[in-house]
Amino acid sequence: MENNVLIVGASGGIASALIEQYRSAGAKVFAVSRAAASESNNLENVSYHQISEQNDKHICGFVKQLAEQDVVLNTVVITTGFLHNENDGIHPEKRLEDVSEEALTAYFATNSIIPSIWLKHLVNVMSKEGSTLVCLSARVGSISDNGLGGWYGYRASKAALNMFVKTASVEYKRRLKDVMLVCYHPGTVDTGLSKPFQKNVAAKKLFTPEFTAKQLVHHLSALDREQACHFIDWNGEVVTW
Template structure:
């Protein structure tokens, strides 16, 4: 049976590397981005789709169309993430006074709400004979592993994502049977998201998107599928919730 893979956030560095890895493994890749499909270089085994507005109606319509086409997904990786926006002057907060409604809205929309909407609709088209859904999370979203403070919006939005995935895994297991959901901390990857924060990262801990994609695929494939939900890092180690 063909391995159908959905990658959400196709224009990102990690997503691009995942698309390449999966297609080289002969998977049929469905790549979704807010950018027009025409902006991507055509690749064998990959179809690009634009969802300019990542809201409930548009995500729902896209998934419904896949369902009508008879598409059954074996693997989903949701890579959407937001940490900073220089133009809108949104940066990770260093103190309480830095918190703003604008920044919190941006963090939660991209890091929590958008993945939640995808999980809402995807439950209807994932394979009941072994499917895996992965959301890119972050160690700073761990409530128990937080001794530094700061980064209020990013931390809280990733913690919310983790809770949504953990909660959804209960229902997914009941409705899709052989399914596993994963929150995955990729480490610090050399992409636009981490660019302003790389100076204090050791050279060996700044990962390429290609390394990150291979690590994700390898470690996720080794997880215990009897456990409905996992939270792991780039090295395959468990991250505490």
Template sequence: MTNKTLIIGASGGIGRAIVKRYADNGDEVIAVSRSGATDDSWPNTVTAKAMTEHNETNIAAFVDELKSQGTTLNNVVITTGVLQNDELGVKPEKRLEDMNESALTSYFAVNSIIPALWLKYLVNVMDKNHSTVVCLSARVGSISDNGFGGWYGYRASKAALNMLVKTASIEYKRRVKNAMLVCYHPGTVDTGLSKPFQKNVAAKKLFTPEFTADQLFTHVSKLDRDQICHFIDWDGEVVTW
């Protein structure tokens, strides 16, 4: 039976590559992005959907549509996130004085709240026999692994995401049965999100989106499903919460 996979944030560099990786596996893929963009490398088993604004109303309507069609999902990968956005005045803080209310609100809105809303509604359309939800997180969201400080909004919003996912995994297990949720640190990937921060990254640690998608697909498929929630990195290693 063909797996059905939903990729959220499919127009980004990582999102596009993840769509292709799951489609190449033979999955029927729904690729959601603001523009509904497609990619010439995607096979015809990919359906692109536009969601101009990722808010609760639109997320609820989209999932209701899936439910009305009788669609159940085996895999979901949520790739949405923000690290720096000059238009919004969002950039990693170097000191306490750099924090401001507007930037913190943007960090939490994109990195924490949007994925949480997806988790809220997706529980109603996940396959009860075998389902996996992956959220792209970050190692800097680890509370225990923080020896450098700074990046207040990004760190805190990713830590919040990790807690939301871990908490949701308990309810998913109860309601969906064979469900597993994953927070995934992809490393530094050569995309627009990381461009301003690549100069200090060793060449061998700057990954292509294709490598990132392959690592995610490979390592997530090998995880112990008796453990309902995982936090791992691009090499399959455990990241401490």
């Protein structure tokens, strides 16, 4: 059976490693990014699709195209997310006075709403014979694990994402049966997203995107598929909600 994989946020550090991991294992990869394809995206087994503005209309249009081409997806990894944005002057908040409407809006729009809209539409093109949808979340989105505070927008937007995934998993299971949704904490990974925050991270705890992609694929294959929704970390350990 063909293994069709969709990776959203394709230009990102973890997404790029996942694309390589899946395509070199023989999967057919659909890679979606805001960015236009470049020469380096021209890879065997990969079709690259640009959606510059990821809203309901454009995501719906892309998923409809897949359906019209009779594409059935087995695995989806939505990597979309941001922690800081230098252009817009958005940095994780240290204290309440740092919280702003603009930053909160941006965090929720990218980290919660875009992945949720993908889940809304993808239910129509997932395989009924075993499919898995993963959203890259973060441990800091765990409500029960929050001892440190701070990072209001990022934490709250990842917690909202987790709630959407968990809620959607109930309906996905009802509609597709053999399906599993996963919120995944990749650990601290050496990408643009974590760059400004790496100096206090021990070298052995700063993972390469390649290691991260291998761990993710490995842990997905070991999860209990009877359980509709999981929240796990890079080591395969359960993260409490």
